[in-house]
Amino acid sequence: MERSIDGVNFSPIDSVNTAATDGEVSYSYDDNVASLHTQTISYRIVLVFKTGDQKSSSVVVVAKPLSLEEGLVVYPNPASSQLTISVNSDKEEQLSYVLINMQGQTLASGAQTLTRGANSISVNGLQYISSGAYILRIQTQDYVVQKKVIIQK
Numbered sequence: 001m002e003r004s005i006d007g008v009n010f011s012p013i014d015s016v017n018t019a020a021t022d023g024e025v026s027y028s029y030d031d032n033v034a035s036l037h038t039q040t041i042s043y044r045i046v047l048v049f050k051t052g053d054q055k056s057s058s059v060v061v062v063a064k065p066l067s068l069e070e071g072l073v074v075y076p077n078p079a080s081s082q083l084t085i086s087v088n089s090d091k092e093e094q095l096s097y098v099l100i101n102m103q104g105q106t107l108a109s110g111a112q113t114l115t116r117g118a119n120s121i122s123v124n125g126l127q128y129i130s131s132g133a134y135i136l137r138i139q140t141q142d143y144v145v146q147k148k149v150i151i152q153k
Helices: none
Strands: 002-004 041-042 046-048 054-056 061-062 072-075 082-089 093-100 105-112 117-124 132-139 144-151
Touching: 072 105, 072 144, 082 093, 082 105, 082 132, 093 117
Parallel strands: none
Antiparallel strands: 002 041, 041 061, 046 054, 072 082, 082 117, 093 105, 093 132, 132 144
16 A cells, blocks of 8 residues: 555555465555644555566545634734634534633634534634733634633733
């Protein structure tokens, strides 16, 4: 089996030696792609015959979903009156956020339906909150991410 992160240059990631058989051979492979910094990964199977001849399968392209942490940016930080949550989503889903002070009190909250792709959510009203350090907790159906934010007047 070969993998490519650019769809052109393939590298071997696993191989299986099979005994001669007249039937089907079943094969599976779990590819740990967490460290790959790409959104799409291409795979193909290369058959190598006893004669040395090779035949490649069709290429299959798989979309690697970004974790919320990888696809999320909160800016500006420090902020004075507004924060923006910029997030890439691989599906339509609900996102909610809560701004919490160090005593655990909720100071601001909101929710928005994300669309597939790039999304921008505004957290307004920060001018009414005292300067200091806060936690912005962002949650979807699959993820919870906490970001430290500074409000500075």
